[in-house]
Amino acid sequence: MLKFNNRVKIKYLLLYFFILSGLMVRAQDAGSPKVSEFKPPVSRLWINTYGNIRISDKFFWIAQTHFRFQESDKMILAGQVAQIYNRHAINYLFSKQFNVSLGGVLRLNFNTDEILEDETPLVPEWRIWHEYQFAQPLYRFMVYHRVRIEHRWTRNFKDNSSFVYRNRWRYMLNIKIPLNKPKLAPGTFYLGPEAEVILQSGKPVINSPLEDLRLHTSFGYIVKPQLTLAAGLMYSLGQEIPYGELYNQKWTLRLHVYFSPDFRKIENRLPKVH
Amino acid sequence: MNSPTNINLYLTYLFLLLISFPLYGQTNLQFTGPIQIGDYQGIAKYTYQIEDEDTIFNGNFSAQSFNLNVLSSKEKDFFSIDGLFNAGFPDNTWSVRFGTFTAEEGAAFENYHFKVKVSGKQHTAIVNFDRGKPAGEWIHTIRNIQHSKVENTSYVSSSQFEDGIARGYLRIKNDSLTLLGRFLRNGLAHDIWELDFYKELGRMETWVFSEGFLEKIIIQKDENTEEFIIYEDVNSQIITVNLDHRYLKILEVQDLFNVKLYENKGGKMAGLIKKNASHNHKVENIVTNIHNKNDQLAKPKYLVKVAHYPLDEKELEQLDFIIENLQNIDTTSKSLIENTGLNILKHSDEEVMYLLSALEEISEKYILPVRKVVNYGEKNLLSFLPREELRWSAENNQASVSEIRVDYQDSSGLKSRVFTGPNPDDFDDNESGMPYLLKLSEYAIGSVKAIEKKLAKKIKQYSIKKELENLEKKLLKEEDRLIFLVDSMRDTQTHASIDEPLQNLKRTAIAALAQYATEESLLTKPNKALQLIECMKTLQSLAKSLARQPVRSNEIQELYTEEVWNPFTATIMNDQVKQRITEAYDQVLIPYLHQQIENKLKCENSEYYLNLLDELYDKMVALRNQDTSKFERKLKNEKDPLVVLELFNLAM
Numbered sequence: 001m002l003k004f005n006n007r008v009k010i011k012y013l014l015l016y017f018f019i020l021s022g023l024m025v026r027a028q029d030a031g032s033p034k035v036s037e038f039k040p041p042v043s044r045l046w047i048n049t050y051g052n053i054r055i056s057d058k059f060f061w062i063a064q065t066h067f068r069f070q071e072s073d074k075m076i077l078a079g080q081v082a083q084i085y086n087r088h089a090i091n092y093l094f095s096k097q098f099n100v101s102l103g104g105v106l107r108l109n110f111n112t113d114e115i116l117e118d119e120t121p122l123v124p125e126w127r128i129w130h131e132y133q134f135a136q137p138l139y140r141f142m143v144y145h146r147v148r149i150e151h152r153w154t155r156n157f158k159d160n161s162s163f164v165y166r167n168r169w170r171y172m173l174n175i176k177i178p179l180n181k182p183k184l185a186p187g188t189f190y191l192g193p194e195a196e197v198i199l200q201s202g203k204p205v206i207n208s209p210l211e212d213l214r215l216h217t218s219f220g221y222i223v224k225p226q227l228t229l230a231a232g233l234m235y236s237l238g239q240e241i242p243y244g245e246l247y248n249q250k251w252t253l254r255l256h257v258y259f260s261p262d263f264r265k266i267e268n269r270l271p272k273v274h
Numbered sequence: 275m276n277s278p279t280n281i282n283l284y285l286t287y288l289f290l291l292l293i294s295f296p297l298y299g300q301t302n303l304q305f306t307g308p309i310q311i312g313d314y315q316g317i318a319k320y321t322y323q324i325e326d327e328d329t330i331f332n333g334n335f336s337a338q339s340f341n342l343n344v345l346s347s348k349e350k351d352f353f354s355i356d357g358l359f360n361a362g363f364p365d366n367t368w369s370v371r372f373g374t375f376t377a378e379e380g381a382a383f384e385n386y387h388f389k390v391k392v393s394g395k396q397h398t399a400i401v402n403f404d405r406g407k408p409a410g411e412w413i414h415t416i417r418n419i420q421h422s423k424v425e426n427t428s429y430v431s432s433s434q435f436e437d438g439i440a441r442g443y444l445r446i447k448n449d450s451l452t453l454l455g456r457f458l459r460n461g462l463a464h465d466i467w468e469l470d471f472y473k474e475l476g477r478m479e480t481w482v483f484s485e486g487f488l489e490k491i492i493i494q495k496d497e498n499t500e501e502f503i504i505y506e507d508v509n510s511q512i513i514t515v516n517l518d519h520r521y522l523k524i525l526e527v528q529d530l531f532n533v534k535l536y537e538n539k540g541g542k543m544a545g546l547i548k549k550n551a552s553h554n555h556k557v558e559n560i561v562t563n564i565h566n567k568n569d570q571l572a573k574p575k576y577l578v579k580v581a582h583y584p585l586d587e588k589e590l591e592q593l594d595f596i597i598e599n600l601q602n603i604d605t606t607s608k609s610l611i612e613n614t615g616l617n618i619l620k621h622s623d624e625e626v627m628y629l630l631s632a633l634e635e636i637s638e639k640y641i642l643p644v645r646k647v648v649n650y651g652e653k654n655l656l657s658f659l660p661r662e663e664l665r666w667s668a669e670n671n672q673a674s675v676s677e678i679r680v681d682y683q684d685s686s687g688l689k690s691r692v693f694t695g696p697n698p699d700d701f702d703d704n705e706s707g708m709p710y711l712l713k714l715s716e717y718a719i720g721s722v723k724a725i726e727k728k729l730a731k732k733i734k735q736y737s738i739k740k741e742l743e744n745l746e747k748k749l750l751k752e753e754d755r756l757i758f759l760v761d762s763m764r765d766t767q768t769h770a771s772i773d774e775p776l777q778n779l780k781r782t783a784i785a786a787l788a789q790y791a792t793e794e795s796l797l798t799k800p801n802k803a804l805q806l807i808e809c810m811k812t813l814q815s816l817a818k819s820l821a822r823q824p825v826r827s828n829e830i831q832e833l834y835t836e837e838v839w840n841p842f843t844a845t846i847m848n849d850q851v852k853q854r855i856t857e858a859y860d861q862v863l864i865p866y867l868h869q870q871i872e873n874k875l876k877c878e879n880s881e882y883y884l885n886l887l888d889e890l891y892d893k894m895v896a897l898r899n900q901d902t903s904k905f906e907r908k909l910k911n912e913k914d915p916l917v918v919l920e921l922f923n924l925a926m
Binding site for chain 1: 838839840841842843844845846847848849850
């Protein structure tokens with residue numbers, strides 16, 4: 001059924017997000033400043049690995065590790081480690097057009113500011129996430145709609161601070177455009193523009209529901225079905241908690257390695273010849 | 275009553291009865307019935323006695339041959355004989371009639387008989403015997419019969435015999451000639467024998483005998499006189515023979531009488547003598563056929579003398595060898611001269627023409643003296659042949675007897691060569707007579723065998739050539755097929771990678787053919803042709819294999835391609851598995867093999883490359899489903915085709 005009503009669903013989701021964000025903005029109307037403030041952009045470097053390890057016809061084990069750096073006083077992009085992601089999930093391939101994932105994340109957040117006395121340099125963040133991805137071919141392109149919902153427990157760097165629960169609501173529109181081949185295949189260079197809105201909710205979220213708006217375009221190369229490399233530049237914009245008028249801006253250079261090994265090969269069972 | 279005279283008479287009767295009793299001890303029996311006398315079949319009536327279970331004719335004998343189909347208009351032979359046997363021997367007067375008649379149309383039936391008039395010829399012989407030996411007069415008369423009446427007498431001969439031997443005169447008269455010949459009391463022909471051409475004035479033939487020796491023959495015609503000298507001096511042994519056709523043959527054998535020349539000059543006496551002898555022989559033949567003890571019968575003889583050269587034992591032995599050699603020569607020559615293959619070959623091979631001509635020269639001319647001897651031997655005339663003079667005549671101007679001049683015709687005209695047989699020096703030309711003839715026959719057989727050997731080689735070569743011709747036709751057909759195949763492939767193939775290797779297949783084929791053309795040995799050529807045919811076939815297969823290579827590469831590509839789900843693009847992608855193997859195949863081995871075929875191809879290695887391409891393909895198919903991780907590791911970064919081939923277990 002998802003095959004034919006993806007578009008309808010996406011439209012509803014978008015509508016839902018906009019209404020929600022509008023309500024939130026209105027709720028904080030009274031005491032908030034008159035104008036928003038855009039912080040100077042911060043430069044970052046993300047090195048992300050995405051592993052989709054096939055474990056059966058329909059199931060994949062998702063194993064992603066992201067290394068995220070950001071500028072320091074001394075160096076742009078990769079002056080310091082910001083986060084290390086370790087994301088795992090089980091992905092179920094419902095059909096070619098739709099798949100879902102459920103799993104957990106351990107994110108290590110490094111204190112990128114000056115570490116005060118009562119602060120710790122590194123705190124963990126726990127998440128449970130689930131994702132619904134729709135894929136559809138369009139002309140030579142592939143168009144993806146990704147809805148990801150994350151349930152996160154975070155704490156700040158203050159010693160003995162307690163974990164705070166929040167939800168994240170993410171929608172990403174992503175297109176992959178093959179450049180040198182008629183369709184995505186091994187040996188294809190492709191361009192992948194994407195836009196993602198990340199909204200958040202939870203007790204501490206009062207006037208800053210837009211955690212991030214990410215506009216990212218990557219340039220990738222499909223080495224083989226099991227390996228794709230890509231690099232992209234992302235501009236992102238998001239409100240700060242608890243000061244919703246403050247907008248963080250970031251320019252991120254992203255490097256991606258996608259791999260999807262399949263360990264089910266049957267030839268292991270056959271006699272060896274060499 | 276009984277007077278003494280009567281008593282004497284009785285006693286005389288008794289005495290006569292007693293002495294004649296033994297004569298009647300054997301009973302005369304009569305026979306009437308069918309009989310076969312020589313070629314004649316008829317009814318006979320005769321008196322005979324049985325003695326020791328043998329039939330002994332005694333008394334009258336008459337026989338007549340008949341033809342039941344007497345009314346048919348075909349010519350029929352008639353025969354009748356009447357005579358008397360005395361104790362098994364012909365005796366007294368005999369009348370023998372031989373006729374050849376044709377029945378005329380219009381048979382009459384009178385008094386219960388068919389009456390048929392006949393026309394033809396009747397030969398009547400009235401001959402006399404005295405206890406089996408010709409004695410008294412022998413007369414032969416030939417009459418022409420027309421409508422059952424004697425029209426004329428065309429021949430009469432008469433001679434007197436005593437004890438089987440002619441004495442006095444021989445008289446013969448036919449419709450144009452009269453012969454009168456004289457014999458001495460001892461029976462030898464003597465003096466002048468005259469043949470009178472009474473219808474031709476001034477024509478006369480005379481044979482001059484002197485006590486049995488014919489000295490000369492003189493033929494006079496229109497004032498021309500031809501004289502043939504026969505015996506002048508006789509230094510050899512002498513023998514008495516019958517004056518008949520054999521006598522004339524002996525004169526011929528002794529080179530004293532040339533019958534053709536004689537007849538050309540108008541000689542007729544020989545003919546009459548022969549005719550008379552044959553008439554006598556005819557009668558004698560009939561009588562001896564009745565008389566089953568013919569060896570005891572004396573034949574009518576007209577005595578003449580001839581030179582005689584009897585053969586000793588050694589010569590008879592040599593004659594046996596000569597006969598054997600001649601038979602051998604004839605059999606061998608015949609089989610070679612009549613050999614179809616050689617007869618075809620001689621038109622294209624001068625040597626064959628020469629050898630066959632030499633063979634003909636040897637068997638027809640060179641061994642003529644040998645043939646003569648054998649021929650006379652067969653006719654019992656050899657002892658009359660003066661053999662010392664028999665030699666291979668030098669009419670062909672050969673330098674020695676061992677050198678045989680051979681004239682033969684080939685495409686460029688008449689040619690002449692001298693043939694020399696094996697061991698010519700062994701041929702001692704100084705010998706004569708039978709030893710010489712034996713040597714001649716031995717040299718001839720050696721020569722014939724040598725020729726046979728050479729021709730056998732030729733005929734073998736000819737069969738090889740024929741075989742080769744077929745093989746070469748096949749070879750050219752295969753080459754054409756290859757060229758056509760390559761050209762059509764080049765027209766339809768778009769793969770440049772196989773264009774040059776394909777071209778080289780043609781070049782290889784042409785080079786192999788050119789190499790083959792320089793081969794000269796007929797012994798090895800058929801094998802080479804066979805190998806080359808195989809090579810052409812292999813090259814054709816290789817061409818097909820090369821043309822199939824792009825398809826094969828695609829097949830391998832497909833075989834090593836898996837459809838894989840790419841979770842990041844959410845698409846199905848073709849995945850090349852075991853890429854090191856496919857790369858080794860596509861990028862190392864196939865280009866290497868193409869390059870080898872382009873530069874190193876020969877007939878000798880064509881099958882190797884063909885097999886290698888096939889085996890490699892099979893290997894690629896097999897490897898797809900095998901665990902090749904270790905193999906793939908070994909292939910890593912390996913670009914040396916020879917090492918890769920070794921890793922594929924397909925080392926050169």
